[in-house]
Amino acid sequence: MEKFDYIICGAGASGLLLSNAFISDKFFNDKKILIIERENKNVNDKTFGFWNDKESVLDEMVFKEWEFAEYKDSSYYNIFLLNPYKYKMIKSNQFYSHIGNKILKASNFKYLNSNINEIDEKNNIVKTDSGEFSSSIIFSSIYNEVTFKKYPLLKQHFIGWTIETKSESFDDNKITFMDFSVDQKDEIRFMYVLPFSKNKALVEYTLFSKDIINDNEYEKEIKSYLKKNNITGYSVTDKENGMIPMTCYPFFENNTDTYFQIGTAGGWSKPSTGYTIKNSIKKIDIIVDSLKQNKPLSKIRFKNRFWYYDLLFLDVLIASKGKGSQVFSDLFKNNDPIKIFKFLDEKTSVIEELSLFLTVDIKTFIKSLLKRISNFSI
Incomplete structure (x- = not known):
């Protein structure tokens, strides 16, 4: 059985950002690291949005950034300058490719495309279709079902269309952060718009609710919103969808010194907004610092x-x-x-x-x- 210092289960955002942190720090050059992912991560399956006022590792992959934003509801409308922030967007295929190439070039990394069948936390073994591997520490982004009990849970779920219009229809330096002017239908529903150019944008219909709706309803609302804003004669060039759990459940209490949950599986999404990617960097910095100082990972508490x-x-x-x-x-x-x-x-x-x-x-x-x-x- 091949043994590693660290095994990272899942090459999504958190797994790749953790890998990038290891690659970027000389302290980990002598660590043998395995990253396991069942899918070929080469498609644009999601969009990462965030804001910041200083550069980070994410800026290496930014596709587009904006200086202005707007907020709307049925009776209020505000356009504002984001300074000192800028709102930024990363396409997932560029994200996967950029960090994936770093991993391929890192001599201490092994990337394995395989299904993970079981994680034996007691013996630190990961069982896959391609064999079994042991590790001193396992980092997993595989979601384990939990009983939320006293912790509230909402689902942030959405479908987004990337559309291209025949005429100029968007201000390409301004995002629609939240537009609550849509029918709330006794839930929390809003539109989110990221213009890539004056005639191309991501238009996303988002809900905070307990239940998922039918795909047709999302798309019906997107069509209605575009019509209301006099956007016609467009073509849909891409689609994306997703669901993010919004909860304060203390996933970190399940971590040990040798098994650590990361990403959405570790509760890394900001509970009140669902934003995850920048939150992940903050938490990875804490993990890296703990590893370098030989502090027990089980003592990390993401609670303030x-x-x-x-x-x-x-x-x-x-x-x-x-x-x-x-x-x-x-x-x-x-x-x-x-x-x-x-x-x-x-x-x-x-x-x-x-x-x-x-x-x-x-x-x-x-x-x-x-x-x-x-x-x-x-």
Whole structure:
């Protein structure tokens, strides 16, 4: 049985970013690393969106960036400059190719295309169609079913169309961050638009809800939205879809010193927004630092005051019975949007956070807090 220092199960965003972190740090040059992925990652199956105010490893792969954004609901509309941030987008096929090429060139890495049949956490063995492999530490992005119990769960699910129009239909320096002017249908529904040029854009219909809807309904709403905005005569050049669990479930409590869950399987998606890729870099930095200092991985706890904010926020969205968009609208109507992005980035001070909370229906948040305290579930 071939033995490795680290085995990474899954070559999605988190697995590749962790691989890239190992490749970029000389400390890991003498570590023997195996990455296992069942699929050939060479298609554009998703889009990664994020904002930042300084360059990171992600900037090596950015396809497009924007300086302006807009927020809408049925009665409010705001266009704003994102400075000091820029909103950026990466196409997944470019992401897979860029880091995949680094892995192929790294002499201490082995990339294996194979099905993973079992991860034996007790004996640190990964069983695949191509054989069995042992490792000192296994990093896995394979989702394990859990019982959420006292932790709220919403699903962020979406279908997006990349469309090309015959005439100029978009401002290619401005994204639509959230457009809640669509029919909410007693849920939380919005449009998200990323223009690549004046006549090409990704138009995505997104829901925060407990249940997934039929594909036809997503596409019907996209068609309706385009018609309402006088966008006709277009062709659909690409489609994407996805589902991200929005939860504060403490996946990290299942980690040990030799088995560590990463990515969505590790709860790395920001619970209140679903944004994952930049969140992953922050968590990978903590993992790398722990490995270099020989600290136990089981002691890593991805839990800070923002985790508690997200927990209450999810409670409020679930209890809102289709009026959750009002929370977002209160924030954007009553605050500098840059402060909101800073807050979502978990870089605000407590004073800034308090000023944000006072601009929403604070009673609902206090009610949620008191309920959790009374149930000993916070």
